[in-house]
Amino acid sequence: MNDLKELKDLMLPGVDGEDARAKVSFEDIRKKQADLIQQSLVLADQLRDTVEIAGRKTSDQFWFANRQARELGSEDDQGRFGTRVRRRSPRTLSFEWYVNRFWNDSNKDASKKRIASKYIPKSYRYHHDMRQFMTAPEWERFAIQVAESRFKQLREINDTLTVLVDVLLKVQRLQDKFAKTID
Structure with missing residues (x-):
């Protein structure tokens, strides 16, 4: 029996279950397990x-507020902080903040400014301490607080997904080890 669609029938106790399981090989079970693990991954x-x-999307909303302040506010009221979301590898995400420093470029038009960004490390496992953003104007602190609250939740979800993937890969290794005992 190459089809394990009706797993419930194979779990029946007694003679009914034995008869159903007699038609299933360990290779059938291994293939089904590998398929389920792959689907889960x-x-x-x-x-x-x-x-x-x-x-x-959270980062986009922050940058929208930043652009609005740049267009409508005075130079003193412009934002100094930035954020980005990075996919470091297929299974690694980061939600980052950085502080920007601006200066006029003597070789360019006076309206053009140069920018240097410095990464701000997290104070805690999943979030930044809001004191790291005390130099931000009030509107920017509010926007940062909203975004960072969301980022904290997303970092926790991402971390949990990483744990889930690690567990699935461990199950796969254990299933492979079990299969070797059958061969």
């Missing part, structure tokens, strides 16, 4: 994609 990756999209 794909779903975990898709979940991580949705976390990335939510992070990027």
Whole structure:
């Protein structure tokens, strides 16, 4: 029996279950397990994609507020902080903040400014201490607080997905080890 669609029938106790299981090989079981693990890994990756999209949307909202302040506010009221979402590897996301420093470029038009960005490390496992943003104007502190609150949740979800993937890969290794005892 190469089809394990009706797993519930194979779990029946007694003679009915024995008869159903007699038609199934350990190789059939191994293939089904490998398929289920692979499907679960794909779903975990898709979940991580949705976390990335939510992070990027949060970042977009922060940058929208930043652009509004730049267009409507005075130079003193402009934002100094920035954020980005990075996919470091297929299964690693980061939600980052940085502080920007601006200066006029003597070789360029006076309206053009140069910018240097410095990464701000997290104070805690999943979030930044809001004191790291005390130099921000009030509107920017509020925007940072909203975004960082969301980023904290997304970092926790991402971390949990990483644990889930690690567990699935461990199950896969254990299943492979079990299969070797059958051979």
